[in-house]
Amino acid sequence: MAIATTPADLLASVVRRDAAVPLITSYDDATGERVELSGATLANWVAKTANLLQDEFDVGPSSTVAVVLPVHWQTAAVLLATWSCGAAVRDTATEDEGGLSGIDLVLAAQDRLAALEEEIGDTDLLGLSLHPLGGGMAGYTGPARDFAIEVRAAGDRFVPYSPPDPATPGLVTGALELTLGGLVEAAGELAARLGIVPGDRILLDEATAAEAGPVAWLLAPLSAGASILLSRNTSPERLVARAAEERVTATLGCRVPGVRELGRPA
Template sequence: MARTPADLLADALRRDAAAPLLTDYDDATGDRVELSGTTLANWVAKTANLLQDEFDVGPGSTVALALPVHWQTAAVLLAAWSCGAAVLDTATEDDGRLAEADVVLAAQDRLAPLEEQEPAELLGLSLHPLGMGMAGYAGPARDFALEVRAHGDFFAPYQPPDPADPGLLAGGVELALGDLVGTAQGLADRLGLRPGDRVLVDAGTAAEAGPVAWLLAPLAAGASLVLCRNPDPARLLQRAAAERVTATLGVQIEGIRELGRPA
């Protein structure tokens, strides 16, 4: 049976729902957030309910993201795919395609140029480590953190996602929901990801590689993630030990295998 990204999260919950699934560091601010499979799934469910109930997101919808690599971005991606929607992932602030989406979710510091495009629906994310709302913002965007809290902890799509429907639009490439899973599994094999791996991922590399590489491939392999934004090289060896890292993506740490590099 063809599968979708929502199935990869379900697999992680069946393996060990209480174990850390995504740990997020920002060395510029000193923030650290750890999410178990259960906690990430809760954020995904709340976000999917928000998208479905408030914005009628479902199969045939397009959800555009103007977000960095972040634990909240992971939740938004998985939520959109749980609804059966296509994700338009863009790294440019002035990409006119964002205005064509049914819903745009953007980091607070990227809202100003997007407001000028007058998208159908615009949600702003503070990306606060504890999920708090936007501070000092008075524009038209709705505050994701405030909106999402009101929604349920479990999600059931009105219409089950169709693996043949569009799942990701990025860089001129379109992948169906089912193809996202197959591509993630193939990439996991090529990178050398293993079940149970704890993968430290450089956010800069992740942003260039895209969500199939930094999010779906580890999930497909049965691995967990340690995302590092603005990594301080002096902290990485100790962090790898503390987080029991077994592999890295986009960064070299002595004694730990680097994914995609010959052994």
């Protein structure tokens, strides 16, 4: 089996192992939505997004892409697509939008666009509605291009112009900087430290996931062969039933009686 050296390799490993098994399930208790993506479906979103970034915005190994998005299944696709292009991610999930100098492209949630439009000047801007079915931005009239509309026309198979180099920058968030290879190493180390095992189905609270960053909520589970259940705007009274229905085996950032909490002694 090939050794994963970049985040794109982690996703490829998941798809090779079992493309049909649910990989990311996302709940939002504020809207009542539930979205489930298999490894194959997520890989398709990643490929289309990567083609869009590479072909329309020239994103590649020398690029830095700002991701102004909450923890969400579409954010997972954007992050993995950026890394598939060999580019670096500036993660702003726990930061203000300030300090976006040196950015080649910004992908932002629709409700963050107004604050960004003046600040980023001529930098390309893509807006995401975060609609549960991937729909476009309703009622938006600003300069940002609509991710949902743009990505539909992108190809389903992605081949980078330059293969991602594990030694190039992969993530900049606050004072933390990691290479693409460093992201994979950090994911493996964190998965081991938290006690994530193959086949785990991990329930992650949105607030904890945002604070911990994408290595914790996305790459560590992928590295360990686990699946992810994201819970946004979590309703505490629904957690026990949801954990049972979704066959959750571990949690991060929330407690469910009878389910092990990652990072805590048994």
